[in-house]
Structure formats: structure tokens, C-alpha cells
Amino acid sequence: MGGSLSFPEVDLKDKVAIVTGGNAGIGYETAKGIAKLGARTIIACRSEEKATAAIERMKAEIIATGSDQHNIEFMKLDLSSFNSTKEFVVSFKEKQLPLHILINNAAVGSVPLTMTEDGYEAHFQINHLSHFLLTLELLPVMLDTAQSCKDCRIVIVSSTAHKSGVFDPQNMNGEVSYSRLLFYCHSKLYNVMHAFALQRRLKESDITVSVLHPGIIKTELFDKGFSESSVASTAWGIGKFLLGPIMRDAFQGAATTINCAVNPELNTKECHYYDSCKIVSSIPLSMNTDLQEQLWDISVTNVKAWLSPEIVEKYCSAQKIGLEETTPETQTTRANPHCTDSTEEESTTTKNESTTKDKSTTKEELATKNER
Numbered sequence: 278m279g280g281s282l283s284f285p286e287v288d289l290k291d292k293v294a295i296v297t298g299g300n301a302g303i304g305y306e307t308a309k310g311i312a313k314l315g316a317r318t319i320i321a322c323r324s325e326e327k328a329t330a331a332i333e334r335m336k337a338e339i340i341a342t343g344s345d346q347h348n349i350e351f352m353k354l355d356l357s358s359f360n361s362t363k364e365f366v367v368s369f370k371e372k373q374l375p376l377h378i379l380i381n382n383a384a385v386g387s388v389p390l391t392m393t394e395d396g397y398e399a400h401f402q403i404n405h406l407s408h409f410l411l412t413l414e415l416l417p418v419m420l421d422t423a424q425s426c427k428d429c430r431i432v433i434v435s436s437t438a439h440k441s442g443v444f445d446p447q448n449m450n451g452e453v454s455y456s457r458l459l460f461y462c463h464s465k466l467y468n469v470m471h472a473f474a475l476q477r478r479l480k481e482s483d484i485t486v487s488v489l490h491p492g493i494i495k496t497e498l499f500d501k502g503f504s505e506s507s508v509a510s511t512a513w514g515i516g517k518f519l520l521g522p523i524m525r526d527a528f529q530g531a532a533t534t535i536n537c538a539v540n541p542e543l544n545t546k547e548c549h550y551y552d553s554c555k556i557v558s559s560i561p562l563s564m565n566t567d568l569q570e571q572l573w574d575i576s577v578t579n580v581k582a583w584l585s586p587e588i589v590e591k592y593c594s595a596q597k598i599g600l601e602e603t604t605p606e607t608q609t610t611r612a613n614p615h616c617t618d619s620t621e622e623e624s625t626t627t628k629n630e631s632t633t634k635d636k637s638t639t640k641e642e643l644a645t646k647n648e649r
């Protein structure tokens with residue numbers, strides 16, 4: 278299964294790949310690497326201006342290597358909006374393309390408490406919920422593609438930070454407490470849980486779902502997250518300095534993702550968690566089927582208004598995959614106190630951590646809860 282930071286040079290001619298957040302950091306190197314192998318590569322990101330500049334740079338870098346494989350295009354996707362996510366899916370379907378590879382890479386990292394236009398905590402929606410919606414809505418296209426090609430891949434970029442995450446259905450949107458670092462970790466835990474729950478639903482298909490930690494990589498992820506004040510960015514600057522010796526560059530950061538997307542040996546139809554191109558263990562909590570299904574149900578509840586009826590019918594009932602349904606009290610809806618109509622103004626406001634409420638459940642309490 279490979280243990281080095283490399284991937285085989287497979288021919289992806291006639292294949293179509295989508296990379297979310299393909300304009301920067303690890304996503305940039307991932308999209309470039311996939312395009313260079315011959316795939317028509319769609320970088321799905323929120324800024325056309327940044328995407329156009331990134332595509333020009335990618336093409337120039339590919340051409341400089343002597344290759345003419347640079348079929349790369351931009352499609353608009355803002356994961357902080359379910360409308361935008363749904364519009365992306367509609368536009369993609371209008372192109373009538375197959376879909377061989379979907380890479381859920383985009384994320385925000387450690388931002389102060391921010392509510393999206395849909396009223397969700399930013400890490401929860403951008404890093405998990407919108408990718409959940411995107412993936413489910415693209416499944417019919419990928420399942421069609423898989424019938425002939427027999428090898429399609431969904432790759433979810435998580436992080437070793439998932440190990441510090443917990444799953445608390447009562448605090449998905451920071452209703453009880455908020456810590457920007459922890460909410461990033463929670464979202465990365467949801468990425469792992471989502472991957473395993475998704476593969477369970479695709480066990481009869483020719484789609485392999487993989488989830489991974491790309492390494493500690495020099496990108497702007499946390500620079501952006503900590504940019505709102507000089508105190509925050511100075512603190513992160515010190516953190517970055519200390520992490521310096523173990524940091525890899527974005528090119529190395531893309532290797533595990535690309536390997537999961539293209540390595541023929543990984544066409545296993547089994548979900549695994551990877552680090553440095555090797556299968557490793559994610560934390561036991563992430564492997565708990567009951568909790569994975571609870572998260573699945575919560576995610577469905579929150580994006581149901583944007584899901585097509587046939588998707589709900591096919592993938593949103595645990596009974597259909599031979600599991601008990603989870604109980605309604607484990608579900609959360611858009612219940613954030615910052616998002617009611619009367620506080621609409623607040624819902625779009627970036628809040629400082631100092632507004633965090635005191636009633637926080639301790640991490641130990643939640644960990645015990647999650648282990649049950």
C-alpha cells in the first residue's frame with residue numbers, strides 16, 4: 278500500500294476530477310498533480326479571481342515540466358452557503374460530464390466564532406455540512422460513472438487534529454461553548470466519521486472512500502484563521518515557528534491525497550484513514566458506528582431542504598443499510614441562539630472568543646460521553 282510520500286504516475290486521460298479549495302495550499306498542489314496525470318480537473322472554489330490566477334500558475338508550472346496535460350477549469354463553490362453548494366451541483370450536472378474523483382479538501386481553520394448565511398458555525402458548515410451535501414448530491418453522477426469505469430474515488434481531507442475532536446450533538450454550532458481550535462478539531466473528526474458512514478452506504482458500488490491526514494503543511498490555513506487581531510496572529514506566529522522543523526511543503530502535503538485518488542492498489546471499496554500514504558488508525562470514537570450514524574442523521578436533518586428526494590430515499594435512512602435508526606433527541610437542527618430571526622444581524626457577525634459562554638461541558642465529560 279506504499280509508505281513513501283509518493284503516488285504512481287497513472288494515466289487519468291478521459292477522467293474527471295473535482296478538487297474543493299483547489300486554488301490554494303494543499304488543494305492547489307493536489308489539483309495540479311491530478312491535472313498533470315491527464316484528468317479534466319475542476320477546481321471548486323469561492324473566488325473566481327483567485328482561481329483564475331491559480332489556474333494560470335498551475336498551467337505554467339505544468340508546461341515548465343514539459344507536459345501538455347493541463348485541462349483545468351474553475352467552477353464557483355462557496356461552502357459557507359448551501360445555495361452555492363447546490364448551484365455548483367446543478368452547474369456540474371449541466372455539463373453532462375462523468376465524475377471519477379471527488380476531493381473534499383477545502384476548509385477553514387480555527388476562525389473566531391462566525392455564523393454562515395445559513396446560520397451554522399463556520400467550521401461545521403464549511404468543513405463538514407456543505408461537503409456532506411455536495412458529496413450526496415454528486416453521488417448519482419459518480420455511481421453512473423462507476424458502472425463503466427469500476428473505480429471511482431471520494432477522498433476526504435481530514436487531519437490528525439481529529440484526535441482532539443469530540444462529537445456533542447448539543448453543541449454543534451457553539452450553542453454551549455466555543456473554542457476555535459476545538460471546533461476545527463471537531464470538524465475534522467466529522468470528516469473521518471462521514472467517510473466511514475458513506476462507504477457503508479456505497480458497499481455495493483465501485484466507489485472507494487478514503488480519509489486522510491496530509492501532514493503538518495506550510496499553508497495559509499491557520500494564518501487566515503488567526504488573522505483577525507495582532508495578538509492572535511503573533512500567538513500563531515510563535516506556534517508556526519515551533520512547528521517549523523516538522524512542517525512539509527504543500528507539494529508533499531498533496532501526496533497522500535493524490536495517492537488515495539489514483540493509486541490502483543487502493544481501489545478496495547473499503548474506507549481507510551491514511552497518513553503519509555499509509556493506512557493508520559483514526560481514534561476509536563471516529564470508528565464508532567452508532568456515533569457515525571448519529572452524525573449522519575444530524576447532517577441529513579440540517580441539509581434536508583437542499584437534498585433531492587431520491588437522495589433522501591436512497592441514502593438517508595439507517596435502516597436501509599441494516600442499522601437501527603438513531604433517536605430524534607440525538608439530532609440537532611439549526612438551533613444556534615445567534616441565528617434566530619431576531620438576532621439576524623448577529624448571525625453574520627464574527628464574534629470574538631471572549632463571548633463564549635461559561636456553561637461549557639468539559640472535554641473530559643464529552644470524551645466519556647463519546648466512549649459510551
Ligand SMILES: NC(=O)c1ccc[n+]([C@@H]2O[C@H](COP(=O)([O-])OP(=O)(O)OC[C@H]3O[C@@H](n4cnc5c(N)ncnc54)[C@H](OP(=O)(O)O)[C@@H]3O)[C@@H](O)[C@H]2O)c1
Nearest residue numbers: 298301302303355356357382383384436493494496497498
Ligand atoms: N496545513 C496543514 O498543516 C493541514 C494539516 C492537516 C489537515 N489539513 C487539511 O488540509 C486541507 C487543505 O488545507 P490547506 O492547509 O491547504 O489550507 P489553505 O491553504 O487555507 O486552503 C484552504 C482552501 O479552502 C478554501 N476555502 C475556505 N473556505 C471556503 C469556502 N467557504 N468555500 C470554498 N472554499 C473555501 C480556501 O479558499 P480561499 O483561498 O478563498 O480562502 C482554500 O482554497 C484542509 O481540509 C485542512 O483541514 C491541513
